[in-house]
Amino acid sequence: MSTSEFELPAPSPSLRVRLGQAVRSRAAWVQLLRFAVVGATGTVVNLLVYAVAAGPLGWDYRLAALLGFVVAVTNNFALNRMWTFADASGHAGFQAARFVAVSLAGLAVNLLVLHVLVDGFGVGKLAAQAIAIGAATPMSFVGNKLWSFAER
Numbered sequence: 446m447s448t449s450e451f452e453l454p455a456p457s458p459s460l461r462v463r464l465g466q467a468v469r470s471r472a473a474w475v476q477l478l479r480f481a482v483v484g485a486t487g488t489v490v491n492l493l494v495y496a497v498a499a500g501p502l503g504w505d506y507r508l509a510a511l512l513g514f515v516v517a518v519t520n521n522f523a524l525n526r527m528w529t530f531a532d533a534s535g536h537a538g539f540q541a542a543r544f545v546a547v548s549l550a551g552l553a554v555n556l557l558v559l560h561v562l563v564d565g566f567g568v569g570k571l572a573a574q575a576i577a578i579g580a581a582t583p584m585s586f587v588g589n590k591l592w593s594f595a596e597r
Contacts, residue, residue, distance in 0.1 A: 473590070479529040480586050483521055488578050491517035495574055506570045510559060511552075513574070518548045530594035540593055547588035551581035 458466070466473075491513035498509035522544045526537065533540075555577040562573035 476529055476590065477586060480525065480589070481582075483524040483529055484578075484582055484585075486524065487517040487521040488575070490520050491578060492571065492574065496571060499570060506559075506563065506574075507556065510556065510574060510577075514548070514552050514555070518545065521548075525589065525594065530589070533594040533596050535594065543593035544589060547585055547593055550588065551585040554581040554584060 493513075494516045495506075495509045495513035498504040498512050499506045502509075504512070522541055525544070526540060555574075558577035558580045559573050562568040562576060563570055568576070
């Protein structure tokens with residue numbers, strides 16, 4: 446037996462190091478652009494579903510936001526897996542579970558911002574939802590890049 450068989454693996458880079466590498470990587474910027482395009486389609490899907498549910502269907506705006514989220518997250522997972530992070534290896538089921546977890550954290554941010562804007566500041570519900578989606582996007586990209594679709 447060689448001594449290399451008993452060596453411990455090198456620790457994985459810290460989050461700070463990984464973020465620093467990502468900022469300097471052209472590929473990461475391309476992924477961010479793709480993520481933004483997918484996010485834009487998800488935003489359109491989200492807002493359309495939200496507008497129909499909160500408008501003609503008369504649902505409470507929070508429930509309409511939840512429905513918009515569910516439809517958009519399904520759309521976004523499929524597009525991000527096939528296009529944005531297509532080179533990331535991993536089991537689709539595990540990626541989906543992580544993607545949903547990151548998306549739920551994003552939803553929490555979204556609902557908080559939505560509530561504050563609508564109930565606290567009287568912003569129109571559709572405009573508030575668009576702003577809330579934008580507020581949750583940066584955290585979602587980082588979470589999905591470094592966890593959901595991380596190269597393993």
